[in-house]
Amino acid sequence: MKYFGLVWKNVWRKKIRTSLTILSVLVAFLMFSLLNAIGQAMTGGGATIESARRLVVIDKVSLINLLPIAYGNRIAAIPGVDKVAHATWFGGYYQDVKNQFGQFPVEPEEYLALFPELEIPDEQYRAFLANRTGAVVGRSLAEKYGWSVGDRVPIHSSIWSKKDGSQSWEFDIEGIMENTSSGGSDAMLLFHYEYFDEARRGGQGLVGWYTITLNEGANPVEVANAVDAEFANSPNETETSTEAAFAESFMEQLGNIALIVQLILGAVFFTLLLVTGNTMSQSVRERISELAVLKTVGFRDRTVLGVVLAESILIIVIGGGLGLLLGWVATTALSSAFTAMMGIGLSLSTGLVVMGVGIMIFAGIAAGIFPAMSAMRLSIVDALARR
């Protein structure tokens, strides 16, 4: 610490060069935070602590195949299973095809018991239970489309027709729900399965998938295998996985987003190392006689090494810190726009910040180590004689 003044003076010796280097570092870390935030939102989006504890049961052949409603009781009887609820993909939109979001016909009491993170005010919840054509929607949707409790909204389903052939379904908004889980999405509309099953033209008694919670201490892998074994060799074999793994595999179908992010950042950081390394070696080259003087007045080799390394780390930490800060501002500002496009918000997680700081230190050392070594090995006599 006592050398901080010296390091600080050295850093600002050439103001233009240092500022430009810091700005390059800033851009690199801004990209680091933005790209990773987007990548995380898209790959791990919706993966919350709760979702790792729930299992999802879908048809083995494909998610688009439906499962019999009778499976619910059979799943509930499997040892280790605590609660079961089903849901179905409704495939609807509001007013325009572009306004797509998730709507699910569910048994409200069963379903919400499985998703405690979805909170609805008690009074609204009771009103929803009492109204057969009632629905609850997430706050983000209510704000986006300007819905409030008491509104009657038409949803056009591209999959399900009513018995009269019409594909327009009307729901009374009885409640607004919020997702209290960090990183969880509330962009959905839930309505009564009973109404859905009565009114739909075909597919009676078929549902999209089941969600399960486990008893305390039950092994998720064993339960998943037991569920799949229960329905093996039936016309509807099942595939059971944790909700988090299910969401992840779904996003993975988009392509390896994480890999693309990694490759871009690889190019960015490689360039960054060159830029900073170059700055440091220039800076050491210019100061050879100064460094020799430091050694002459009694600075140890190791101290000289430390002073140069500290300079390199300091430059990257200033630039990187500013970059992360700007990244935080940008993700916060872009979050709602991203939610509108992808249905999930952006955030700069603590893990990312920690990783960013780790990269700063590492890059600082990597960029500074060779110039620092050469400063350390400097022979006083040669350096002072400018040989």
Place this chain on the structure above:
Amino acid sequence: MRFINQVFAVTMLNILNLPKRIATSTVAIVGVLSVVLVFAAVLSMAKGFERTMIATGADDVAIILRSGATSELTSGFSNEQTLIIGNMPGVLKDGDKPVSSAELFVVVDITKRSNNKDANVPFRGIQDGAFDVRDGVVLVDGRMFETGKNEMIVGRGVEQEFVGISVGDTIRFGLVDWQVVGAFEAGGGSAESEIWTDVRVLQDAYRRGNSYQSVRVRLESPESIDALKEAAEADPRVDVDVSSERDYYAAQAEGLSRFIRILGYPITFLMAIGAVFGALNSMYSSVSARGTEIATLRALGFGPFAVLVSTIIESTLLALVGGLLGGALAYVVFNGFRVSTFNGNSFSQVVFDFAVTGDLLVQGIVTALIIGLVGGLLPALRAARLPVAQALREL
């Protein structure tokens, strides 16, 4: 003329001097290189995806879905309705039979080669007309499936990107075993991402009765789509949306390629800003290293403008080298790189190749030149303004 000679002389001096400043110059070049590389790589995804979707769509083929359906998956017809559609005006007839194919579309999970995880693959039941309502579909391996049997033919893309689905393999979906008997190509179009079988067999295997999801018809000419639309609207027995195949696929491609562009351009812009800093840095140190030189030239009578222009030329040349290398690297590494992604409209995978096209390369090089110009301007001004006497005294 004298001015041009001066600029030329100073520029040559700068360039011959470059080896002495190799480290800083390389940093500037690599900075620009990575911008152009990332730009071309990211946007070649959008280009490749669009190309695949557009290669799929013809003008004189119409695709008919139930009205309001957003894709084949959410559409549905009875057998009777498909026959009515086939006999409408505007549809090309072969003798008295319409050139059409009523099809059923389901999605199956198959293991992807790249990550060993399951992904959705479209499984299409077709009628005999399927080959006549699509251009360029040819069987390249094995034979055609036999009607009524659990046999299928697979697109080249599926065969390459997924596991256990080559000609000769048997694959099990649910309780049914299917034999892969042939492979086909479709001129790079999205049909290459599909598996085809006899529609009646597929109806049975998926308990769909005698129902279909889409009808494709060959039109008499691209213009006769209007006649078909009118007839479909007037007929109370069917309630359908008619669109040309080209429009249908172009609309499907829009979402994903727009998303890639929304990400790609800002990424390039940010990286370009970073590269400008790199170029500025390199040119500032170039100017300060040549301080005495520049002052000597000025003392000999070279004008400040010649010094300014030559410094800009130097930085632009460095950026150009970076841009060319980046573009070449992107082309070598990514062009033709085959991947598959999720197409939300068909709820399944589309296999496509990255396409590093000429216009992408041109855009990349232009970006590089801009970086070079911007990065050279301020240092050039400093070089031109260098006080001669003071710089010479520093000797």
